[in-house]
Amino acid sequence: MASIPILKEREKHIYRKGAEPFNLTCGHHSLAGVVSQRACVFCGSRVVLYPIADALHLIHGPVGCAAYTWDIRGALSSGPELHRLSFTTDLREKDVIFGGEKKLHRALVELIDTYQPRAAFVYSTCIVGIIGDDVAAVCRQVSREKAIPVLPVHSEGFKGTKKDGYKAACEALFKLVGQGPVDQISPWSINILGEFNIGGEAWIIKSYYEKMGVEVVATMTGDGRVDAIRRSHGAALNVVQCSGAMTTLADMMQARYGTPYIRVSYFGLEDTSKALYDVAAHFKDNPAIMARTQALVRGEISAIFPELQKIKAAVQGKRAAIYVGGAFKAFSLIKALRYLGMDVVLVGSQTGNDADYETLRDMCDDGTIILDDANPLELSKYIIEKRADLFIGGVKERPIAYKMGIGFCDHNHERKTPLAGYEGMLNFAREVYRSVNSPVWRFAPARAAAGKGASPC
Amino acid sequence: MLKPSPKAPKFTVTRNACKLCTPLGAALVFKGIRGAVPLLHGSQGCSTYIRRYLISHYREPIDIACSNFSEQTAIFGGGANLKIALDNIRRQYDPEMIGVATTCLSETIGDDVPMFIREYRESCAGEDLPPVVHVATPSYQGTHMQGFHAALQAVVDQLAQGAAEAGPHVNLFPGMVSPADLRHLREICADFDLPVVLLPDYADTLDGPLWTEYQRIPEGGTSVTAIRSSGSARASLELGDVLARAKETAAGLLWKRFEVPCHRMGLPVGIDATDRMFAALAEISGRPTPENHLRERGRLIDSYADGHKYVMDARAVVFGEEDLVVGLAGFLGEIGVVPVVCASGGRSGHLAACIAERFPDHSQKGIQVLSDADFVTIETAARDAQPDFLIGNSKGYSMARRLDKPLIRVGFPVHDRVGGARLLHLGYRGSQQLFDRIANTLMAARQTASPVGYTYI
Ligand code: SF4
Numbered sequence: 001m002a003s004i005p006i007l008k009e010r011e012k013h014i015y016r017k018g019a020e021p022f023n024l025t026c027g028h029h030s031l032a033g034v035v036s037q038r039a040c041v042f043c044g045s046r047v048v049l050y051p052i053a054d055a056l057h058l059i060h061g062p063v064g065c066a067a068y069t070w071d072i073r074g075a076l077s078s079g080p081e082l083h084r085l086s087f088t089t090d091l092r093e094k095d096v097i098f099g100g101e102k103k104l105h106r107a108l109v110e111l112i113d114t115y116q117p118r119a120a121f122v123y124s125t126c127i128v129g130i131i132g133d134d135v136a137a138v139c140r141q142v143s144r145e146k147a148i149p150v151l152p153v154h155s156e157g158f159k160g161t162k163k164d165g166y167k168a169a170c171e172a173l174f175k176l177v178g179q180g181p182v183d184q185i186s187p188w189s190i191n192i193l194g195e196f197n198i199g200g201e202a203w204i205i206k207s208y209y210e211k212m213g214v215e216v217v218a219t220m221t222g223d224g225r226v227d228a229i230r231r232s233h234g235a236a237l238n239v240v241q242c243s244g245a246m247t248t249l250a251d252m253m254q255a256r257y258g259t260p261y262i263r264v265s266y267f268g269l270e271d272t273s274k275a276l277y278d279v280a281a282h283f284k285d286n287p288a289i290m291a292r293t294q295a296l297v298r299g300e301i302s303a304i305f306p307e308l309q310k311i312k313a314a315v316q317g318k319r320a321a322i323y324v325g326g327a328f329k330a331f332s333l334i335k336a337l338r339y340l341g342m343d344v345v346l347v348g349s350q351t352g353n354d355a356d357y358e359t360l361r362d363m364c365d366d367g368t369i370i371l372d373d374a375n376p377l378e379l380s381k382y383i384i385e386k387r388a389d390l391f392i393g394g395v396k397e398r399p400i401a402y403k404m405g406i407g408f409c410d411h412n413h414e415r416k417t418p419l420a421g422y423e424g425m426l427n428f429a430r431e432v433y434r435s436v437n438s439p440v441w442r443f444a445p446a447r448a449a450a451g452k453g454a455s456p457c
Numbered sequence: 458m459l460k461p462s463p464k465a466p467k468f469t470v471t472r473n474a475c476k477l478c479t480p481l482g483a484a485l486v487f488k489g490i491r492g493a494v495p496l497l498h499g500s501q502g503c504s505t506y507i508r509r510y511l512i513s514h515y516r517e518p519i520d521i522a523c524s525n526f527s528e529q530t531a532i533f534g535g536g537a538n539l540k541i542a543l544d545n546i547r548r549q550y551d552p553e554m555i556g557v558a559t560t561c562l563s564e565t566i567g568d569d570v571p572m573f574i575r576e577y578r579e580s581c582a583g584e585d586l587p588p589v590v591h592v593a594t595p596s597y598q599g600t601h602m603q604g605f606h607a608a609l610q611a612v613v614d615q616l617a618q619g620a621a622e623a624g625p626h627v628n629l630f631p632g633m634v635s636p637a638d639l640r641h642l643r644e645i646c647a648d649f650d651l652p653v654v655l656l657p658d659y660a661d662t663l664d665g666p667l668w669t670e671y672q673r674i675p676e677g678g679t680s681v682t683a684i685r686s687s688g689s690a691r692a693s694l695e696l697g698d699v700l701a702r703a704k705e706t707a708a709g710l711l712w713k714r715f716e717v718p719c720h721r722m723g724l725p726v727g728i729d730a731t732d733r734m735f736a737a738l739a740e741i742s743g744r745p746t747p748e749n750h751l752r753e754r755g756r757l758i759d760s761y762a763d764g765h766k767y768v769m770d771a772r773a774v775v776f777g778e779e780d781l782v783v784g785l786a787g788f789l790g791e792i793g794v795v796p797v798v799c800a801s802g803g804r805s806g807h808l809a810a811c812i813a814e815r816f817p818d819h820s821q822k823g824i825q826v827l828s829d830a831d832f833v834t835i836e837t838a839a840r841d842a843q844p845d846f847l848i849g850n851s852k853g854y855s856m857a858r859r860l861d862k863p864l865i866r867v868g869f870p871v872h873d874r875v876g877g878a879r880l881l882h883l884g885y886r887g888s889q890q891l892f893d894r895i896a897n898t899l900m901a902a903r904q905t906a907s908p909v910g911y912t913y914i
């Protein structure tokens with residue numbers, strides 16, 4: 001086949017385990033002219049803040065940024081659903097020329113009057129910075145007029161990467177923290193950070209903690225509420241889920257309120273159990289919590305064990321490729337896939353840092369490809385070379401896999417199935433099974449062509 | 458003339474936009490040119506979001522490169538980035554054309570893209586450089602439809618050449634229709650024995666089979682050579698009533714510059730509109746409408762007779778791109794359905810006139826036209842209008858769900874069903890499919906509402 005060329009500048013972002021020395025470049029701005037799978041600063045902010053369901057989310061800018069992100073995420077709410085509406089100032093030419101501040105002010109006032117939110121977030125997108133709108137000033141003014149917090153989020157797309165968007169979001173959130181009453185909060189209490197309730201995942205996690213006897217003060221931000229966030233500084237511990245998204249907030253809360261934090265992942269049996277045990281261990285003054293945790297973990301695992309074993313028998317030995325946003329998710333995925341007896345032949349992330357990639361290198365088998373900020377050409381080159389049977393990624397990666405006759409599992413924010421916790425692991429295993437073992441791949445020309453020597457499917 | 462509804466108070470904010478941004482339309486046009494790679498000049502988020510949005514509908518790999526602005530780029534201008542991007546695209550994709558569309562950001566900072574491209578060309582003197590077509594697509598000036606038509610015009614403007622004698626071929630500008638529509642149009646032209654330059658033609662690039670080898674640029678599309686020959690076609694056909702009222706169009710340009718006669722008509726949906734297209738093709742080719750199409754027409758009318766009572770006086774809410782709305786409304790009128798609300802996020806200013814032309818009795822019928830409308834406005838109007846069904850893209854689903862009325866999915870996007878690319882709307886055949894879906898939807902609604910549960914209606 002016509003081989004797929006790798007750009008010289010990109011070679012440093014690709015590493016084959018076993019090759020020495022290990023030097024993988026990361027944390028760079030994407031190269032011009034490549035089709036990066038990354039999004040922008042605004043995307044990062046939005047991922048973190050949008051699940052707050054009783055807040056108003058107004059995107060200040062031209063229509064696209066809002067239109068493309070309307071209700072695309074499976075972040076569920078048990079009550080208000082203001083976050084599922086897409087509000088934008090939809091800037092027009094005259095706004096671009098004369099400035100959008102007046103329009104922004106009018107927009108906020110009418111939205112707050114109509115929807116009565118508990119707080120409002122105003123996202124600045126690319127051109128807002130360029131046309132010089134003083135978004136913070138408008139926010140302050142409306143906040144005074146309407147007596148609710150109106151928080152600017154500095155998320156101009158070009159001013160950094162998605163990670164900077166996480167940071168901007170955490171800074172906005174931090175302005176809410178510390179504003180509510182904390183007197184009723186138990187000493188055995190936590191905040192769940194970095195859990196966005198995709199497909200109801202936060203509810204699953206929260207139910208574990210409740211069964212353990214641990215109070216959850218605020219979930220940030222899945223099924224989030226402004227008032228809960230305002231009293232979150234009253235929790236005894238912050239439990240931060242993997243992705244770098246909310247570590248900034250945990251750091252800020254530690255510095256100002258002395259709230260300690262631990263990092264966890266709720267993906268896979270091993271990591272979920274470790275998360276729960278770590279929290280229980282933190283509350284050693286209450287041994288009943290640990291006892292309940294042990295019972296919980298046992299009960300949950302034995303409930304799903306038989307079906308997991310069946311699936312394992314069906315997918316064992318298959319090869320998987322992983323390409324996700326944050327590297328932390330990849331760690332858990334590698335463990336979960338290994339639990340199912342699968343081999344990981346490619347792993348990459350949009351935004352991993354040096355330490356992340358070192359961990360990945362240590363976790364991976366020889367020959368595994370490690371990629372930073374990959375593009376469709378590179379991904380396809382290596383999934384073909386490594387004869388993957390399964391690709392785990394987001395919507396943008398899905399058709400690459402399918403075209404080559406490879407199964408796919410969506411592990412992004414757009415999915416609607418919960419993959420966290422024990423039942424999430426079962427859902428994950430089922431999805432892997434359904435895709436990898438589907439009889440349709442028999443008809444895929446690439447699989448037929450690779451027939452001899454390829455793993456039987 | 459039909460006036461926009463006075464009932465809808467004008468909200469400053471756009472709530473759940475019923476439109477997308479300009480570069481999306483431009484990228485789609487470039488995807489319909491053989492060997493072309495679209496390049497968005499701006500920051501990464503826009504292209505990633507646009508890709509994700511398109512991929513979710515077409516379910517195909519869609520590479521759109523980006524010049525990936527950073528903060529420095531936004532300050533010092535995007536010239537250097539654009540040139541690197543062009544280089545990198547050539548190295549990775551070896552394209553036959555590169556289509557550069559600007560974004561809000563590059564337009565706002567005032568990048569002189571034509572100059573950058575000229576400089577790039579000069580710096581590549583002696584190299585085999587593919588054509589680089591540029592289109593200005595700031596989103597604050599219009600919707601994705603403006604982007605679509607602007608890109609068409611740019612392509613024709615920058616590539617078309619005249620010839621001493623007119624060729625045997627005809628240019629067909631179908632508008633933003635589905636891959637299935639494009640295939641059908643190609644087939645119709647073939648049946649008239651008319652060679653056709655169909656622009657754009659993403660029938661294969663966005664709806665192709667699985668691959669044996671990875672395709673850097675999917676096969677298919679109209680070639681640059683064919684586009685060059687559009688200046689010597691024997692005629693152009695341009696579909697869309699709203700488009701026909703635009704000051705400048707691709708076909709208009711070919712007429713002005715090369716005197717290629719231009720036939721303008723609405724989208725061929727329904728008998729009347731399709732008859733007009735066939736009459737034009739018959740005139741251009743000097744052949745009568747081919748027998749197979751006459752038979753298709755016959756069957757369509759036969760089905761009208763069989764189903765007319767199920768659809769008569771039913772009330773429909775129609776929404777989406779302006780030209781599609783006009784086409785559908787005309788078709789609905791033809792079968793006795795009243796399009797009580799005709800709505801679009803577009804703001805050409807011609808929607809009301811086009812609907813009035815199709816429905817001289819619009820005020821007796823109580824037809825409301827909404828331009829520059831968002832989904833909240835459309836829903837309010839729809840609630841008052843008490844429709845029997847809605848017809849439009851899948852973004853209307855939540856509205857349909859709240860109104861508890863069936864939604865017939867047409868156009869773009871269809872993000873919640875498979876087969877969006879295979880929906881056929883045009884010609885006698887497409888009208889047949891629409892008619893059957895509409896009649897069956899109404900029959901199903903009757904069946905469901907009946908306490909008896911008839912199996913025979
Ligand atoms: S900035 Fe403009 S081009 Fe980019 S997504 Fe927003 S509206 Fe579209």
Ligand code: SF4
Binds near residue numbers: 042158503
């Ligand atoms: S890059 Fe800028 S304009 Fe584009 S989606 Fe992100 S914030 Fe919006």
